[in-house]
Amino acid sequence: MLKDVLQKLRLHPQDPLQIHGYQTYGTDDHLYLIGRALEDEGVNLDKTGFANAFKNAYKQFRSDELPNAKLKIRLSDDRVFYTKTDLEGYFKVDQEVDGLRELTNDQGWLQLELGYDDENQKRLIQNDNRFPGQMLIPSKKAEYGVISDIDDTILRTGVTSLLKWRVIFNTLFTDVGNRTPFKGAASFYNKLHLGKSGEASNPMFYVSNSPWNLYHYLQAFIKNNNFPKGAILLRDFRTPFDRTPKPEKPHKQHEIRNILNTYPEMQFVLIGDSGEHDADIYIEIAEEFPEQIKAIYLRSVNHEKRVFRVRGLLERFEVTPALLVKESVMAEDHARELDLIQ
Known part of the structure; x- marks a missing residue:
């Protein structure tokens, strides 16, 4: 069963999965998140040198995405939201949510936890199915x-x-x-x-x-x-x-x-x-x-x-x-x- 699912997703059974949560922006009552679900290709930007740079670039551009993957987003106050990736593995959450500023740090960053909401995928997931995401809410001290x-x-x-x-x-x-x-x-x-x-x-x-x-x-x-x-x-x-x-x-x-x-x-x-x-x-x-x-x-x-x-x-x-x-x-x-x- 799992093998059939992976073949439909064009993934290899041995490849771990990950979620990239991009640094986005929103407001106290507007949650806006974007990111991508894909295989972990083993990109390591800490490795230096000509060959490693080319290898990292190749891996970044040959990414294998997860289309139609069910995801969940958890806030630090345990509120949970759900979304689904598109055909290229991207996801977007764009909805009204109250009280987000109260959850930010002193620089205005809202920390989120991303995860897969599909039992068929969890065997391959790294980080105990917990991936970071961040959204910026401008500080009330901001001048511009x-x-x-x-x-x-x-x-x-x-x-x-x-x-x-x-x-x-x-x-x-x-x-x-x-x-x-x-x-x-x-x-x-x-x-x-x-x-x-x-x-x-x-x-x-x-x-x-x-x-x-x-x-x-x-x-x-x-x-x-x-x-x-x-x-x-x-x-x-x-x-x-x-x-x-x-x-x-x-x-x-x-x-x-x-x-x-x-x-x-x-x-x-x-x-x-x-x-x-x-x-x-x-x-x-x-x-x-x-x-x-x-x-x-x-x-x-x-x-x-x-x-x-x-x-x-x-x-x-x-x-x-x-x-x-x-x-x-x-x-x-x-x-x-x-x-x-x-």
Whole structure:
């Protein structure tokens, strides 16, 4: 019986199962969780070296998901909720739940426990069927929020290189411990996190077009390089054979609008780069939500034509303060003039 179930799920009987609970965001009465149920491929980001980096990248992208798996979510006050994965193994819980803020820590993080709710799968499950999940509820001390891109904004990626070869090389052959942040970026982000008061716990949201397959890689980079902890919002890695519907709106616009609509009384700082479409996206967002955007910072990438284009866009943009910077210290000085940081 178990063997038949596993064959239908395209899994091997010897492979343990796991649940990835992603760092999401919500409110005191809105539970919003996303994650994925899949096989444990044995990814170990602590192993360094060229070969281990490639092996980890391969394992992250060849993940075997669990479609239609029944899951349960338990809060620290023992309330339990149920959900089911889609055809790609992803799950989403999006519902009204009271009294969530009371369960958060001093930084606003709600700790959850995820597990399988299927007796046929429990023999293969690690961690006694207990997997962590986290949801951010902005602190009442928050002065504003920060929404940031990742690639070529805090992480040197090479997205403007010919055929994006540097992105491919770094993703496949560079372990997370050898990925370098931009000088001063972590310090600037921590100052934004603490705000003008120095103790604000401003919520951080990292929004990237990178696929969910790289979630733990990027989570480790953020943690290892002392960037403030925040919600991490990536996208599905689509192939020509995808069985899930294609999103109606581009990923970044969709995620940023969701954040702004979730916290309509909160203002935000947007941070990106001049490498691809951040300038266009942020200008569009600021024009749509002019009262919610306090400032826009775009890191200048090493690409003359793109920098020239972005500089022209910003010269005509008057909705909110916007700055193209080469160094984090330039953004930091500007943010201090706007009373965003100490």
